[in-house]
Amino acid sequence: MIPFDQLTAIALSLLFLVVTFVPMEKMFPAKKGQPVFRPQWRLDLIYFLGQNLLWLGLVFWTLDHFEHWLDPFIAPGFRAAVAQQPWWLQAIEVVLLSDFLVYWAHRLQHRVEFLWQFHKVHHSAEHLDWLAAHREHPLDTLYTIGIINLPAFILGFPLEMLTGLIAFRSVWAIYIHSNVRLNLGYLGLLLGSPEPHHWHHDKDRDAGNYANICPLMDVLFGTHTNPGHEPASFWNKGGLVAKLFGTDVLVQTEQKGAVNKWLNEKTDRKRYHIFLSSVPSQTKYPCKWWTKTLFPKR
Numbered sequence: 001m002i003p004f005d006q007l008t009a010i011a012l013s014l015l016f017l018v019v020t021f022v023p024m025e026k027m028f029p030a031k032k033g034q035p036v037f038r039p040q041w042r043l044d045l046i047y048f049l050g051q052n053l054l055w056l057g058l059v060f061w062t063l064d065h066f067e068h069w070l071d072p073f074i075a076p077g078f079r080a081a082v083a084q085q086p087w088w089l090q091a092i093e094v095v096l097l098s099d100f101l102v103y104w105a106h107r108l109q110h111r112v113e114f115l116w117q118f119h120k121v122h123h124s125a126e127h128l129d130w131l132a133a134h135r136e137h138p139l140d141t142l143y144t145i146g147i148i149n150l151p152a153f154i155l156g157f158p159l160e161m162l163t164g165l166i167a168f169r170s171v172w173a174i175y176i177h178s179n180v181r182l183n184l185g186y187l188g189l190l191l192g193s194p195e196p197h198h199w200h201h202d203k204d205r206d207a208g209n210y211a212n213i214c215p216l217m218d219v220l221f222g223t224h225t226n227p228g229h230e231p232a233s234f235w236n237k238g239g240l241v242a243k244l245f246g247t248d249v250l251v252q253t254e255q256k257g258a259v260n261k262w263l264n265e266k267t268d269r270k271r272y273h274i275f276l277s278s279v280p281s282q283t284k285y286p287c288k289w290w291t292k293t294l295f296p297k298r
Contacts, residue, residue, distance in 0.1 A: 021178050090158075091165060099214050099216070101151060102144065103221070105144070106212075123205075123234075125234060126233070129177065172213055176192050180194050188215075198230060199225055203231070203234070208224060
């Protein structure tokens with residue numbers, strides 16, 4: 001049973017994001033005319049609920065577990081000295097450390113095929129907005145949040161100070177995926193923005209812009225790019241959108257021909273059942289179908 005307080009917090013979080021980002025996307029759209037309820041929005045809503053109901057709890061349980069497991073390897077005096085620094089210095093150190101680590105971790109996700117198998121779920125979105133930011137494989141979420149936060153926990157930065165930074169980083173990660181185009185001026189040199197991150201989601205798997213909060217790491221390591229306009233389209237290589245009970249879902253690439261053939265033969269398009277005989281046998285099993293739907297193979 002999910003605690004009522006947790007459900008309330010998730011509902012309030014969703015309400016905050018809707019009230020914040022939907023008006024911004026309408027007033028300052030990067031891609032004009034993109035509707036709020038664009039294709040695959042239901043799928044991304046499932047990812048949002050999955051992250052908040054299940055995956056983030058697993059992530060923070062893992063972080064807490066490994067923090068204590070690694071305690072003997074870090075001198076208590078060092079951890080105490082880190083915690084006694086001024087809060088503003090701790091904030092700068094945490095941002096620089098986590099941005100450096102997540103930059104290289106993110107580059108590895110695009111270069112190492114094993115990591116890419118999980119990370120490409122995030123890049124399967126054909127339409128970017130605040131809700132698409134939540135489309136992540138659970139192991140990809142664990143990898144990214146672990147890289148960003150675990151070293152800071154281990155080194156002794158107080159969790160109370162990190163909580164605000166974690167919340168800010170989460171909201172900013174949603175912002176850079178949003179369908180928004182705003183000129184931040186000089187602030188754009190310190191904080192990432194949707195424009196360059198949308199180019200990260202370009203069809204080129206190695207398009208650059210791997211940094212998290214600050215574009216400094218991309219500038220330093222030569223991977224920053226910003227042509228000044230939106231990409232024509234986003235990655236989603238080999239993806240196919242089909243319907244299941246009126247909901248857009250993704251189907252693995254090798255099923256594309258069979259599903260297309262089956263859909264073309266149907267006259268009643270109100271309800272599409274992907275587990276019929278024209279689709280390969282592995283999709284007849286609900287658990288396997290659900291896995292392939294949420295974590296599509298590309």
